[in-house]
Amino acid sequence: xxxxxxxxxxxxxxxxxxxxxxxxxxxxxxxxxxxxxxxxxxxxxxxxxxxxxxxxxxxxxxxxxxxxxxxxxxxxxxxxxxxxxxxxxxxxxxxxxxxxxxxxxxxxxxxxxxxxxxxxxxxxxxxxxxxxxxxxxxxxxxxxxxxxxxxxxxxxxxxxxxxxxxxxxxxxxxxxxxxxxxxxxxxxxxxxxxxxxxxxxxxxxxxxxxxxxxxxxxxxxxxxxxxxxxxxxxxxxxxxxxxxxxxxxxxxxxxxxxxxxxxxxxxxxxxxx
Numbered sequence: 001x002x003x004x005x006x007x008x009x010x011x012x013x014x015x016x017x018x019x020x021x022x023x024x025x026x027x028x029x030x031x032x033x034x035x036x037x038x039x040x041x042x043x044x045x046x047x048x049x050x051x052x053x054x055x056x057x058x059x060x061x062x063x064x065x066x067x068x069x070x071x072x073x074x075x076x077x078x079x080x081x082x083x084x085x086x087x088x089x090x091x092x093x094x095x096x097x098x099x100x101x102x103x104x105x106x107x108x109x110x111x112x113x114x115x116x117x118x119x120x121x122x123x124x125x126x127x128x129x130x131x132x133x134x135x136x137x138x139x140x141x142x143x144x145x146x147x148x149x150x151x152x153x154x155x156x157x158x159x160x161x162x163x164x165x166x167x168x169x170x171x172x173x174x175x176x177x178x179x180x181x182x183x184x185x186x187x188x189x190x191x192x193x194x195x196x197x198x199x200x201x202x203x204x205x206x207x208x209x210x211x212x213x214x215x216x217x218x219x220x221x222x223x224x225x226x227x228x229x230x231x232x233x234x235x236x237x238x239x240x241x242x243x244x245x246x247x248x249x250x251x252x253x254x255x256x257x258x259x260x261x262x263x264x265x266x267x268x269x270x271x272x273x
Contacts, residue, residue, distance in 0.1 A: 002114065002262055004188075004221050005032040006157035007241055007255035009048060011039040011068075011075065014207060015248065020048070022245040024055050030240055030257050034111060035080040036118035036157040040065065042074040049078035056080070062109035064090030069102050077118040077158065079109035086110045091141045093121070094133040100124055106138055108145045115146045119158040121168070125213070131161065131168040132178055139172070139183045146224070151263050152231045156185055156222040159253060163216045164190065172222060185222035188258035192234035200239065200254040207252035221258035233261040 009023055027035060040049045042065050053059035062085050065076025079085070087110040095103050106119040119138055121131045138156070146154040162168045164187070170176035174184035189198040200219040203209040223232040236259040241250040 001235065002034070002152060002260045003030065003032045003257065004034050004036070004116075004155055004157055004223075004260060005030050005240065005255060005257045006036040006038075006118070006159075006219055006221055008038040008120065008159040008219065008251060008253040009040060010207065010251040010253065011041045012048075013252070016048075018248040019250055020051065022248045022250040023241070024052060025245050026241045026250055026255065027052065027056060032257065033082070034114070034116050034155070036116065037078045037080065038118065038120035038159045040076055040078045041068065041071075042076070043072065049080060053080050057082070060085040060109075060111065062088040062107055064105045064107040066092070066103035066105055069099070075102050076105050077107045077120055079107060079111070079116050079118050081109065081111035081116075083112045086113075089145055091137065093119075093137050094130060096122075096127075096130055104134060106141055108141070110147065113147075113150055114152050115142075115150060115154040117142055117145075117154060117156045117158075119156060119160070121159070121161045123161045128162070128166060128168070131166070132171070135160075135168045135171050136178055136181065139181070151229070152226070152260070154224045155232070155260070157220065157256070159219050161218050163218070169220070184225055186225055186232065186234055188221040188223065188234035188237040188260070189217065189256065192237040192258065194238070198239060198256075200256065201252075202242070202254065205242075205249055205252060205254070207249055211252075219253055219256050221256050223258075223260050229263050230261050231263045235259045235261055
């Protein structure tokens with residue numbers, strides 16, 4: 001099985017020194033095979049993902065970032081893996097400059113023969129049209145970078161800043177078309193969660209409550225469909241980083257941990273059609 005964790009780490013906001021220990025605790029407890037992080041800052045003081053990777057025991061890191069608004073730093077996404085990263089790439093997503101947004105990117109890493117993509121879409125509540133353009137670009141990037149011979153994947157994980165019934169998420173999960181195109185990824189929470197709302201932005205979290213935004217599910221683990229092999233099928237999914245650790249909330253977002261089937265986990269045969 002393949003354990004995939006995604007978490008928006010909330011850049012350097014709050015008490016980062018305390019929060020990074022809480023995030024590290026989440027990662028160690030989850031025991032993932034691959035981690036996707038968003039809002040990762042790189043500055044002359046270092047890279048947040050690289051610090052976490054080093055603390056995990058020298059994990060490999062793929063990172064891509066763009067200049068952070070008002071800071072001499074980069075703001076972006078990362079993929080962490082205990083195995084070597086064999087290939088990496090990144091792409092800029094469609095962008096509408098304003099004083100609230102930074103350039104969004106998607107980063108790709110191939111690790112253990114699996115293509116993994118960490119992504120963060122634009123956050124503003126009125127940005128639905130922009131997010132639709134971004135998922136179109138994301139789907140093209142995934143198609144270009146994914147090894148068609150890979151037994152598992154692709155895996156797309158991150159903070160989509162969009163609810164499950166939004167057109168952007170419905171497009172990614174095969175329920176809507178955009179610009180005459182369509183695609184399909186399996187939504188781990190929908191297929192293997194506990195049947196609840198799967199909130200990852202919750203007023204129970206004091207960091208999130210400060211923004212007075214509606215509670216919703218914004219963070220996802222999505223996986224490619226491999227038909228009868230069963231590879232990539234979500235077997236389990238749960239919300240993580242959803243409680244304080246030693247008095248510290250890890251982030252303003254909760255994370256998602258999904259357990260995906262690999263070819264060895266498949267049942268003989270399988271459904272047709």
